[in-house]
Amino acid sequence: MKSHDTIIILDYGAQYSQLIARRVREANVYSHLVSWSTPAAEVLAHNPKGFILSGGPNSVYDDGAPTLPDYVLKSGLPILGICYGMQLLAHRLGGKVSYSQHREYGPAALLVDQVDDPLFRGWEIEGQSARGNLQQVWMSHGDKVEALPDGFRPLAHSDNSPFAAAADVARNYYAVQFHPEVVHTTQGSRLLSNFVHHICGCGADWTPVNFIEEQVTAIREQVGNGRVVLGLSGGVDSAVAAALIHRAIGEQLTCIFVDHGLLRQGEAAQVVETFQREQGMNLIAINAVEEYLDALDGVTDPEQKRRLIGEKFVRIFEREANKLGQIDFLAQGTIYPDVIESAGKGKKDAHVIKTHHNVGGLPDDMDFELVEPLRELFKDEVRTIGTALGLPDSIIWRQPFPGPGLAIRCLGQITWERLERLRQADAIFVDELRQADMLRLGTQQSFAVLLPVKSVGVMGDGRTYQEVIALRAVTTEDFMTADWARLPYDLLAKVSRRIVNEVAGVNRVVLDITSKPPGTIEWE
Ligand code: XMP
Numbered sequence: 001m002k003s004h005d006t007i008i009i010l011d012y013g014a015q016y017s018q019l020i021a022r023r024v025r026e027a028n029v030y031s032h033l034v035s036w037s038t039p040a041a042e043v044l045a046h047n048p049k050g051f052i053l054s055g056g057p058n059s060v061y062d063d064g065a066p067t068l069p070d071y072v073l074k075s076g077l078p079i080l081g082i083c084y085g086m087q088l089l090a091h092r093l094g095g096k097v098s099y100s101q102h103r104e105y106g107p108a109a110l111l112v113d114q115v116d117d118p119l120f121r122g123w124e125i126e127g128q129s130a131r132g133n134l135q136q137v138w139m140s141h142g143d144k145v146e147a148l149p150d151g152f153r154p155l156a157h158s159d160n161s162p163f164a165a166a167a168d169v170a171r172n173y174y175a176v177q178f179h180p181e182v183v184h185t186t187q188g189s190r191l192l193s194n195f196v197h198h199i200c201g202c203g204a205d206w207t208p209v210n211f212i213e214e215q216v217t218a219i220r221e222q223v224g225n226g227r228v229v230l231g232l233s234g235g236v237d238s239a240v241a242a243a244l245i246h247r248a249i250g251e252q253l254t255c256i257f258v259d260h261g262l263l264r265q266g267e268a269a270q271v272v273e274t275f276q277r278e279q280g281m282n283l284i285a286i287n288a289v290e291e292y293l294d295a296l297d298g299v300t301d302p303e304q305k306r307r308l309i310g311e312k313f314v315r316i317f318e319r320e321a322n323k324l325g326q327i328d329f330l331a332q333g334t335i336y337p338d339v340i341e342s343a344g345k346g347k348k349d350a351h352v353i354k355t356h357h358n359v360g361g362l363p364d365d366m367d368f369e370l371v372e373p374l375r376e377l378f379k380d381e382v383r384t385i386g387t388a389l390g391l392p393d394s395i396i397w398r399q400p401f402p403g404p405g406l407a408i409r410c411l412g413q414i415t416w417e418r419l420e421r422l423r424q425a426d427a428i429f430v431d432e433l434r435q436a437d438m439l440r441l442g443t444q445q446s447f448a449v450l451l452p453v454k455s456v457g458v459m460g461d462g463r464t465y466q467e468v469i470a471l472r473a474v475t476t477e478d479f480m481t482a483d484w485a486r487l488p489y490d491l492l493a494k495v496s497r498r499i500v501n502e503v504a505g506v507n508r509v510v511l512d513i514t515s516k517p518p519g520t521i522e523w524e
Contacts, residue, residue: 012056028204050200053085078172086175093149226328237333261289262405302524330368412452457507
């Protein structure tokens with residue numbers, strides 16, 4: 001990739017580190033998140049124009065607490081320390097950090113004392129008090145800086161933090177106790193933008209148009225006259241990767257779409273319509289419905305379903321790719337959070353909650369060179385690029401859909417009849433949400449689940465004994481935690497009425513009102 005003005009974010013384990021990287025990019029500056037312990041040579045190879053030190057769960061006084069590497073100070077580049085990053089900078093440069101067992105958590109009113117500092121350029125005035133202008137910031141810390149190192153001066157304070165912001169302007173060292181990366185710090189994005197533009201001197205060259213142009217050049221260079229194959233799932237990441245690579249190399253790209261029969265209503269047809277007809281790509285659509293149904297026959301265990309579906313995909317993909325003759329490259333819609341997540345794998349002894357499988361996540365032993373043009377992007381950047389490439393909103397703004405598809409929403413035995421029942425109920429739910437304008441605004445993910453339970457009902461004068469549909473709709477920012485969406489009763493009543501009337505084999509509808517945790521979003 002062409003070199004951009006780059007900001008390095010050293011990650012000290014904060015919940016919000018990825019958000020810092022996103023905010024910097026929203027200011028049109030490329031940022032790269034690395035662990036604080038990454039070797040100096042690797043970090044400096046990015047030729048950064050400044051460093052941001054993230055927050056983190058430690059106290060600088062903890063045994064084995066993460067430290068500030070020497071090369072960062074020696075570089076002479078601007079540094080912004082956030083929360084733990086601030087304490088680390090102060091501690092290292094001879095200031096004093098006070099240890100506290102009590103956390104200050106939540107909103108606080110910030111009083112800016114040095115309004116002319118570049119950090120506060122363009123801040124909107126929110127509230128006035130006898131003492132000056134008040135700005136809302138978000139605090140989440142225990143320890144705090146009690147005495148600043150030589151050369152530093154306070155820039156802003158709050159009731160609990162005398163040094164809520166401070167700087168050594170001669171050396172371009174800046175530090176804030178609050179979290180500018182979260183939305184509750186109302187001028188936070190502006191602060192980060194000021195740091196990267198006015199203190200580090202970065203240009204605003206990280207834009208969708210630049211990105212597309214550079215990637216088109218990079219893909220052409222990498223691929224030459226070679227041929228590329230890509231597994232299309234219909235999800236936004238593989239869709240945008242396909243559109244970008246197609247723009248670069250056209251006919252040299254072949255996409256393989258495996259219809260496993262576990263997609264939602266109309267989805268398989270939409271993929272073919274969009275990519276083959278509208279975008280004019282080489283698309284091989286494989287109807288593997290029977291093969292999947294055979295493999296899943298009699299399987300009810302969630303993990304076994306997931307494994308079987310993942311393995312089957314790999315086998316079918318390999319088989320179809322082999323039929324194409326000489327293929328040199330495999331393209332994937334890997335995005336930045338996937339890269340960060342896999343870099344973190346193996347570090348923690350985490351429990352496997354669910355075996356996640358992404359269509360396109362292929363084993364290492366496949367003999368292809370990888371083309372991954374979205375490796376540097378966050379999801380919202382992927383969407384912007386996709387729109388700029390002309391993909392329809394229906395693909396760009398699709399709700400997340402799990403790789404194993406409806407198999408993990410069709411609890412118990414998977415048969416075509418039960419999948420169709422689920423598909424119909426799901427389509428009714430989504431249709432009503434869309435009509436009520438709730439599909440994006442009221443819930444970030446919403447779907448029907450078919451339960452392996454029968455219950456008694458009465459229809460007309462007759463007894464029924466049929467299956468149950470559960471409605472699941474959640475609000476969430478990151479899908480790591482979620483709450484159940486408070487959908488209007490009238491909407492729910494209509495969905496329920498339509499499902500029992502229109503879907504054969506269903507006589508009862510229930511609503512899932514479990515948050516995550518302790519529930520997960522999917523049922524299996
Ligand atoms: P859970 O159920 O773990 O889901 O709360 C969190 C988010 O991940 C999606 N999900 C998957 N996505 N492959 C995927 O690509 C999978 O195997 C998978 N399983 C769950 C789920 O839909 C939700 O958005």
